[in-house]
Amino acid sequence: xxxxxxxxxxxxxxxxxxxxSSNVLNALNVLxxxxxxxxxxxxxxxxxKIVKENTTEIKALSDVSLSIRENEFxxxxxxxxxxxxxxxxxxxxxIPYDSGTIVIDGTAVTGPGPDRAVVFQSFxxxxxxxxxxxxxxxxxxxxLSREDRTKTARDYLKRVGLADFESHYPHELSGGxxxxxxxxxxxxxxxxxxxxxEPFGAVDAQTRQLLQEELLELWQRERKTxxxxxxxxxxxxxxxxxxxxxxxxxxxVAEILDVPLPRPRVSEEVRRHAKFVDLTNYIWESLKRAMxxxx
Amino acid sequence: xxxxxxxxxxxxLSLAILWEVAGxxxxxxxxxxxxxxAAAWLKLLGNGKLLANLTMSLTTLAIGFLLxxxxxxxxxxxxGRFRAVEHxxxxxxxxLMSAPTTAFVPxxxxxxxxxxxxxxxxxxxxxxxxIIINTMTGVKQVDGVLVEMARSFGxxxxxxxxxxxxxxxxPAIMAGLRLGIGRAVKGMVTAEMLLTLTxxxxxxxxxxxxxATDSLFAVILTVLVVALVTMKAVxxxxxxxxxxxxxxxxx
Numbered sequence: 170x171x172x173x174x175x176x177x178x179x180x181x182x183x184x185x186x187x188x189x190s191s192n193v194l195n196a197l198n199v200l201x202x203x204x205x206x207x208x209x210x211x212x213x214x215x216x217x218k219i220v221k222e223n224t225t226e227i228k229a230l231s232d233v234s235l236s237i238r239e240n241e242f243x244x245x246x247x248x249x250x251x252x253x254x255x256x257x258x259x260x261x262x263x264i265p266y267d268s269g270t271i272v273i274d275g276t277a278v279t280g281p282g283p284d285r286a287v288v289f290q291s292f293x294x295x296x297x298x299x300x301x302x303x304x305x306x307x308x309x310x311x312x313l314s315r316e317d318r319t320k321t322a323r324d325y326l327k328r329v330g331l332a333d334f335e336s337h338y339p340h341e342l343s344g345g346x347x348x349x350x351x352x353x354x355x356x357x358x359x360x361x362x363x364x365x366x367e368p369f370g371a372v373d374a375q376t377r378q379l380l381q382e383e384l385l386e387l388w389q390r391e392r393k394t395x396x397x398x399x400x401x402x403x404x405x406x407x408x409x410x411x412x413x414x415x416x417x418x419x420x421x422v423a424e425i426l427d428v429p430l431p432r433p434r435v436s437e438e439v440r441r442h443a444k445f446v447d448l449t450n451y452i453w454e455s456l457k458r459a460m461x462x463x464x
Numbered sequence: 465x466x467x468x469x470x471x472x473x474x475x476x477l478s479l480a481i482l483w484e485v486a487g488x489x490x491x492x493x494x495x496x497x498x499x500x501x502a503a504a505w506l507k508l509l510g511n512g513k514l515l516a517n518l519t520m521s522l523t524t525l526a527i528g529f530l531l532x533x534x535x536x537x538x539x540x541x542x543x544g545r546f547r548a549v550e551h552x553x554x555x556x557x558x559x560l561m562s563a564p565t566t567a568f569v570p571x572x573x574x575x576x577x578x579x580x581x582x583x584x585x586x587x588x589x590x591x592x593x594x595i596i597i598n599t600m601t602g603v604k605q606v607d608g609v610l611v612e613m614a615r616s617f618g619x620x621x622x623x624x625x626x627x628x629x630x631x632x633x634x635p636a637i638m639a640g641l642r643l644g645i646g647r648a649v650k651g652m653v654t655a656e657m658l659l660t661l662t663x664x665x666x667x668x669x670x671x672x673x674x675x676a677t678d679s680l681f682a683v684i685l686t687v688l689v690v691a692l693v694t695m696k697a698v699x700x701x702x703x704x705x706x707x708x709x710x711x712x713x714x715x
Contacts, residue, residue, distance in 0.1 A: 261616050262616075263612060263615060263616055281615060281616045281617070281618050282618070283618065285616075286616070286617065287613070287616045289609060289612075289613060291609050293607075293609045293610055293612070293613035295610060295628070295631070295632075296708055296709070297631050297632075297634075297706070297708045297709075306614075306617070306627070307617045309627075310614070310617050310618050310619050310623060311618070338708055340708070354617075358617065
């Protein structure tokens, strides 16, 4: 039995000001009554860059608002430097935000919590640990007994298809397999929200497509809320319920698009779907506009 | 690996033969033939002199080196992890790292006297700074993504330190130990020659001034073997602890 670390979600809407700003969101709310698990409102973030004696302020994010429903798969797409990874890290609580609010299930984010787990672009596996011990790592921090750790870790390795590789070291595995281990480590703590930071950016194209399909299958079974940062339009459309397009410097939400493609999505069919093609083209136009406006 | 062992044996054999031939041909006390050195070595071994002195030297080496490892690793970890500690200490560490350690021998004699404590202090000083600097560098080079990963899964500072920083820095720490043991052996012999004539160092001075070159070479070769064996022991430990790193390097 997987370990339950997350409180059952209450159906009562938390008290607070209405956060949805865009019409798209309001329209969707009418259609979909499920509650908003993640509410980001008016979030800004600046970094200070020190070159020699001069400190320059770089605005990474400006007034970002976004609400994400429970069990929703949302992709955040944008050119390099639009602050999408920064936004993800702020949702995880790894970096603080300057202004605005990020509220998850009624509680403001002040740091990492057991309801969230991150899958990293560079896998972030510990090279001195075997695959099994890497997945156990996240469970060790949750003070599980040795027996439960191993049992849970093995269970999740099986789900990502790495059962036969538990005693391998990360460097003995391909990039795709390493990221499966990273995914297993994140899933093992049974988070409500999975935060994925360009998770398939470092693997080859074929592996990438396979991993996307596997991720969708897993998501269909586990029903988690996924926030997925990418700069692949194709990936964003194939995976997501909604795609958030961001514009760069300072990062802003340019547009939020609904992906009305039926699920379950079979890769070959979906990618030929007229709506799929239209949407990818539309996102491309939107990204281009966002970048041109910036210039 | 096998190949390398073969080359080593071949290298030693050819040097030994060359030495023997050259020694016989020159017929001088300055370079005695290897067979004569071997005979002197067996004699020193037989009358127990070599073992007694070696034991004394190695005890000094072991205590001094272990102290250096303990202090060096602890200070290195703290300096690598905490900017304040680094800024407080790095001036001294860098200065002492490049300063000739032998210059401190007179002061050590004043502080610790002419006993074994002074010799341990010399071994310690020879070895400790390179261990500190390697450990500190190792800590600073830990991949920030790993620390971020641990933090995102809820790791506390303590857990980050022991579960991420220390294991990730271990290869660099072990490299420091490898350099440190070499310096410790140098420190050991230096102390025994400069401080009080004891152990291996005393034998070197004694046979040197008596022109007993065969015994002198026998002792010097023993020191070389000690250096090699201690180095191999640290390397063995390194491989045991950081095997994962060696495999990555091979690939």
